[in-house]
Amino acid sequence: MSDVFTVAPEEVSPERDAVLALLGIPAGTQLGDRIERLYTHALGVLGETIAPRGLIAEIEGGAFDAVYAGDGKNAPETPVALVAPRAEHRALFAVTLGEPLSRAVAECFTGADFALGYTLDAMASVAADAAAAVAERRFARTLRERGWATADGAVLRYSPGYCGWDITGQRRLFAALQPGAIGLTLNDSCLMQPLKSVSGVLLAGPRTIHKFPPTFDCCARCAERTCRDRLATLFAGAAH
Numbered sequence: 586m587s588d589v590f591t592v593a594p595e596e597v598s599p600e601r602d603a604v605l606a607l608l609g610i611p612a613g614t615q616l617g618d619r620i621e622r623l624y625t626h627a628l629g630v631l632g633e634t635i636a637p638r639g640l641i642a643e644i645e646g647g648a649f650d651a652v653y654a655g656d657g658k659n660a661p662e663t664p665v666a667l668v669a670p671r672a673e674h675r676a677l678f679a680v681t682l683g684e685p686l687s688r689a690v691a692e693c694f695t696g697a698d699f700a701l702g703y704t705l706d707a708m709a710s711v712a713a714d715a716a717a718a719v720a721e722r723r724f725a726r727t728l729r730e731r732g733w734a735t736a737d738g739a740v741l742r743y744s745p746g747y748c749g750w751d752i753t754g755q756r757r758l759f760a761a762l763q764p765g766a767i768g769l770t771l772n773d774s775c776l777m778q779p780l781k782s783v784s785g786v787l788l789a790g791p792r793t794i795h796k797f798p799p800t801f802d803c804c805a806r807c808a809e810r811t812c813r814d815r816l817a818t819l820f821a822g823a824a825h
C-alpha cells in the first residue's frame with residue numbers, strides 16, 4: 586500500500602497553548618494587544634501559505650529492519666528497536682506543510698522581522714506535528730478497513746533524529762519511501778526540505794507495545810521527554 590494524500594489546513598490548525606509553549610509563554614496567558622495582533626498576523630500568513638501533503642507506504646518487517654539500520658549510527662538500545670519487532674503492521678511516512686510556508690518563515694528572518702518569524706515558526710512546528718498525527722490516524726483507519734481488529738490497537742510514529750534513531754537514518758528512509766512524490770528532498774546534513782516536514786515509521790500493534798520506561802542511554806540527554814505526553818494520551822484512550 587502506498588498512499589499520497591492532501592490534508593485540509595483546518596486539520597492541522599495549530600493548538601494555541603502548544604504554540605505559546607514553544608514561544609516560552611505559559612498556557613492560557615492573556616496576551617497584550619501588540620502580541621495578540623502579531624499572533625493574528627502570523628495565523629494569517631500560515632493560512633495563506635500552508636499546503637499540507639503526506640505519503641504513507643507500508644513496509645515488511647525485514648525491509649524496515651534494513652531501513653532502520655541506516656548507516657549503523659543508531660544507539661544500541663532505542664524505543665524503535667524495542668517496539669518495531671512487536672508491531673503487527675508498519676509503514677514509512679512523511680508529511681510536509683509545503684515550500685511556501687517554509688519560505689515565508691525564512692523571509693521573516695532575512696527581513697529581520699524576528700517576532701513574526703519566531704511566531705510563525707512555532708505555529709508551523711505545531712502544525713507539522715498535527716500533520717504527522719493525521720498520518721497516524723490515516724494508517725490506523727486503513728488497517729481497520731482492511732480488517733485489523735487487535736483489541737486496544739494503536740498506531741504511533743517514531744522519527745530519525747529522536748530517541749537514539751540517528752538522523753542519518755533519513756537517507757535509507759528517503760530511499761525506501763521516495764517522498765519526492767510530495768515535494769520532499771533531503772540535504773547533505775539529512776535535513777528535510779521543506780523544513781516544516783516530519784518523516785519516520787508508523788508502528789501498529791496493541792497499545793502496550795508502545796509502553797517503555799525512559800531509561801535508554803539517550804534519555805539521559807533528553808530535555809523534552811515527549812514520550813511521557815504520548816504515553817499519557819495513548820493510555821487515556823485517545824489513541825488512533
Ligand code: SF4
Pocket residue numbers: 664747748749799800801803804807808809810811812813
Ligand atoms: S525520554 Fe526523551 S529520548 Fe527517552 S524515550 Fe522519552 S522522548 Fe525519547
